[in-house]
Amino acid sequence: KAGVTQTPRYLIKTRGQQVTLSCSPISGHRSVSWYQQTPGQGLQFLFEYFSETQRNKGNFPGRFSGRQFSNSRSEMNVSTLELGDSALYLCASSAGLAGGYNEQFFGPGTRLTVL
Amino acid sequence: KNEVEQSPQNLTAQEGEFITINCSYSVGISALHWLQQHPGGGIVSLFMLSSGKKKHGRLIATINIQEKHSSLHITASHPRDSAVYICAGSSYNTDKLIFGTGTRLQVFP
Numbered sequence: 416k417a418g419v420t421q422t423p424r425y426l427i428k429t430r431g432q433q434v435t436l437s438c439s440p441i442s443g444h445r446s447v448s449w450y451q452q453t454p455g456q457g458l459q460f461l462f463e464y465f466s467e468t469q470r471n472k473g474n475f476p477g478r479f480s481g482r483q484f485s486n487s488r489s490e491m492n493v494s495t496l497e498l499g500d501s502a503l504y505l506c507a508s509s510a511g512l513a514g515g516y517n518e519q520f521f522g523p524g525t526r527l528t529v530l
Numbered sequence: 531k532n533e534v535e536q537s538p539q540n541l542t543a544q545e546g547e548f549i550t551i552n553c554s555y556s557v558g559i560s561a562l563h564w565l566q567q568h569p570g571g572g573i574v575s576l577f578m579l580s581s582g583k584k585k586h587g588r589l590i591a592t593i594n595i596q597e598k599h600s601s602l603h604i605t606a607s608h609p610r611d612s613a614v615y616i617c618a619g620s621s622y623n624t625d626k627l628i629f630g631t632g633t634r635l636q637v638f639p
Binding site: 446448450452457458459460463465470471473503505507509511515516517518519520521523524526 | 561580621625628
């Protein structure tokens with residue numbers, strides 16, 4: 416079974432631009448979660464989607480948004496990029512059926528650099 | 531105070547040593563996850579547990595629900611075990627993970 420894939424793997428943008436990151440979960444998985452990892456703040460939860468519905472949202476500004484498609488693929492968008500948005504963005508997928516007790520499988524991440 | 535606390539933050543060991551990483555949490559969780567992150571960023575799920583003890587190869591994870599404490603043990607450590615180990619809690623009815631700050635382990639030959 417193919418693992419979680421994320422595209423692109425690396426991205427360089429300038430302040431004020433917007434960016435879209437993509438995550439394809441493991442086949443059959445219906446839950447996708449997004450996380451941001453920075454040296455200063457560590458790993459922080461962004462969103463969780465299950466069957467195209469946002470099930471949970473972290474404490475991030477409205478510039479961060481996401482969605483999930485009917486095939487469970489998910490995208491997250493960051494508008495009006497700031498220097499502080501430079502981070503490793505990770506997505507994780509799970510079957511999502513046993514609320515709170517699902518093993519999560521992580522993708523390799525997208526490293527975003529904002530100049 | 532963070533909802534999930536880990537100790538120690540950094541750990542160095544000689545090959546073959548027994549290693550313990552501790553995790554305490556102050557929130558209600560449905561499961562406790564132990565994750566491993568190698569340089570370069572990829573995260574691998576090692577264990578997910580809600581009670582008792584699990585073992586996989588040289589790795590053992592335990593959890594005490596009453597004390598809200600979990601430990602990850604590595605027996606006969608090896609340089610390839612060098613990585614950051616992260617504990618995280620997942621809440622009820624959601625996959626949202628609340629992470630500890632991680633423990634950086636270096637095992638020297």
